[in-house]
Amino acid sequence: MNKNTFHCPLCGWTPAPFMPEIGEMPDHCPNCLEGRHDQREDGVECGGILKPISIIVEKDDSWTLVQRCSLCGELRQTRVLPEDNPVMLLSVAAKPLANPPFPLERLEQMQKLAGVRGSMEGYYHEEEK
Numbered sequence: 001m002n003k004n005t006f007h008c009p010l011c012g013w014t015p016a017p018f019m020p021e022i023g024e025m026p027d028h029c030p031n032c033l034e035g036r037h038d039q040r041e042d043g044v045e046c047g048g049i050l051k052p053i054s055i056i057v058e059k060d061d062s063w064t065l066v067q068r069c070s071l072c073g074e075l076r077q078t079r080v081l082p083e084d085n086p087v088m089l090l091s092v093a094a095k096p097l098a099n100p101p102f103p104l105e106r107l108e109q110m111q112k113l114a115g116v117r118g119s120m121e122g123y124y125h126e127e128e129k
Contacts, residue, residue, distance in 0.1 A: 010034045010049060015083075028052075028065065030083040033092065037069040037076070046072050055080075055093040063089065 007014045013031035028035035033052040040046050048071025056064040056077065063080040080089060102110065 008032060008034075009036070026081055026083070027078055028067065030081060031085050031088070033065060033067075033084065033088050035067060035078070037071065037074065040069075040072060040074055046074070048072055050076055052088070052092045054095070055089065065089075065092070 008029035050067035
């Protein structure tokens with residue numbers, strides 16, 4: 001195996017032979033978007049797993065991946081690479097929409113508090129009310 005060939009120690013992913021080699025060694029897996037947290041900001045070795053939690057869209061429309069260490073909780077930002085799994089990236093980006101920080105049934109009440117006109121009546125099925 002070439003020294004530039006990436007192998008993820010977390011999910012075991014290795015690029016298929018027909019895929020182009022990854023130019024620089026990434027600091028996260030292009031498949032699962034996780035990485036090893038080698039050293040915290042204060043210089044202490046950690047060894048935790050950096051889990052993807054969010055996406056930041058920068059002013060230039062590039063994407064930055066936000067990761068949280070499963071051991072110490074530290075947050076880290078890393079740029080999204082062209083080789084990164086687009087399905088995983090969209091999954092991370094859509095997570096807040098799929099699991100909002102408030103109950104969806106309170107959306108109409110929140111709209112009224114914000115001064116939004118209209119009704120969400122009929123939006124929910126009867127069993128969901």
